[in-house]
Amino acid sequence: MKEKEIRPVILCSKKVGQLIKIKSGGHDYEGISYRYEYPFVMLDLSNLNKIKIDLSEETAWVQAGATLGQFYYAIAKRSKVHGFPADNVVDARVMDVNGNILDREMKEDLFWAIRGGGGASFGVILRWKLKLVRVPEKLIVFTIRTKLEGNRNLLQKWENISHQLPEDLFFRAAVQNGRSSAGNITKKHVQFYFQAQYLGPVDELIPLLKQYFPEFNLERNDCFQENTTADAEKECHEVS
Numbered sequence: 110m111k112e113k114e115i116r117p118v119i120l121c122s123k124k125v126g127q128l129i130k131i132k133s134g135g136h137d138y139e140g141i142s143y144r145y146e147y148p149f150v151m152l153d154l155s156n157l158n159k160i161k162i163d164l165s166e167e168t169a170w171v172q173a174g175a176t177l178g179q180f181y182y183a184i185a186k187r188s189k190v191h192g193f194p195a196d197n198v199v200d201a202r203v204m205d206v207n208g209n210i211l212d213r214e215m216k217e218d219l220f221w222a223i224r225g226g227g228g229a230s231f232g233v234i235l236r237w238k239l240k241l242v243r244v245p246e247k248l249i250v251f252t253i254r255t256k257l258e259g260n261r262n263l264l265q266k267w268e269n270i271s272h273q274l275p276e277d278l279f280f281r282a283a284v285q286n287g288r289s290s291a292g293n294i295t296k297k298h299v300q301f302y303f304q305a306q307y308l309g310p311v312d313e314l315i316p317l318l319k320q321y322f323p324e325f326n327l328e329r330n331d332c333f334q335e336n337t338t339a340d341a342e343k344e345c346h347e348v349s
Contacts, residue, residue, distance in 0.1 A: 110156040110174075112235050116208040119233065122150045123206065131229040134158075134176040152233065162241070168199060172236040184241060195224040200238035203231070210235075249307040249314050249332060251345035253325050254287065254300050263324060264301055270321060277308040278317060311347050 122129050128149040130141070143151060157174040160183040171180055200213040201223060211232070213220065223231050255263070267282050274280060280303065287300035303325075307314045311332045318327050325343075332345035 110154070112157075112202075112204070112210075115152065115204055115233055115235070118150065118152055119204065119206065119208050131233055133173040133229065133234065154233070154235075157235065159236075164241075167241045167243070169239045169241055170236050171239060173234040194239060195226075197240040197242075198224050198237055199240050202235040204233040204235060206232065245308050245310075247310045247347055249305075249309070249311055249345065249347055251305055251307075251314075251327065251332065251343070253303045253327070253344075254342040255303075256287065256298050256300050258298065260301060260324075263303075263322075266322075266324075267303070274321060275317065278305065278314075279307075280305045311345075 119129065121127075128145065128147065129152055130143060130145065130149050131152045131154065132143060133154045154172075154174040157172045158176070158179060159170075159172045160175055160180060161170040162183060163169065169180075169184065201211075201220070203211045203215065203219075203223060205211055211219070219231060223234060264282060264284070267280065271280055282304075283302045285300060285302050287298050288295055307317070311329055314332075315327065315329055318325055327343060327345065331343050332347050
């Protein structure tokens with residue numbers, strides 16, 4: 110799909126008074142890109158999905174139809190510590206209702222608005238230019254699952270101190286169903302699910318966890334093998 114194919118759709122729909130619904134990468138919880146009470150034209154940008162990375166400039170042009178998975182895959186080969194993707198948008202190509210192409214020279218309030226999660230409300234987003242960031246040579250990803258029973262204070266503690274954690278340590282928590290087996294009997298239980306990423310080596314991570322979450326009892330050896338006990342299941346991996 111090419112950008113020039115979009116202009117006739119916009120101008121024709123405008124001429125006949127037809128509403129346009131824009132479908133980009135498919136991230137649409139409410140289905141507003143493909144449902145309406147009146148007839149409309151769907152502008153499907155899913156094939157406008159090229160990603161061009163410039164390592165020397167540390168930026169990436171991402172066409173609007175690219176999914177997050179495609180984007181993450183493209184940059185993974187080369188964390189919230191650097192903000193959200195919207196915080197790193199440095200330019201964009203937008204086609205307005207008159208078929209004109211706008212870039213970073215557009216009005217500041219429009220550039221602000223298109224980065225707010227509803228860009229299709231202000232025109233057809235063709236592609237984004239994103240600032241890339243460097244990551245360390247090694248990073249840690251780890252997951253800890255533990256039963257709710259006897260550990261309710263952990264979730265409360267995470268809520269109270271998560272804002273105090275170092276920027277290089279990203280933590281998220283969730284509550285989900287779990288299972289435990291004893292012989293031929295399988296029991297269901299409620300468990301906490303802690304998932305984290307640390308931008309650095311394991312020898313830096315362990316002291317931080319001992320300071321903030323000694324309850325996890327995560328040791329260096331846990332990051333090179335899976336460790337399951339009666340109280341918790343730990344998965345930790347050092348990635349180079």
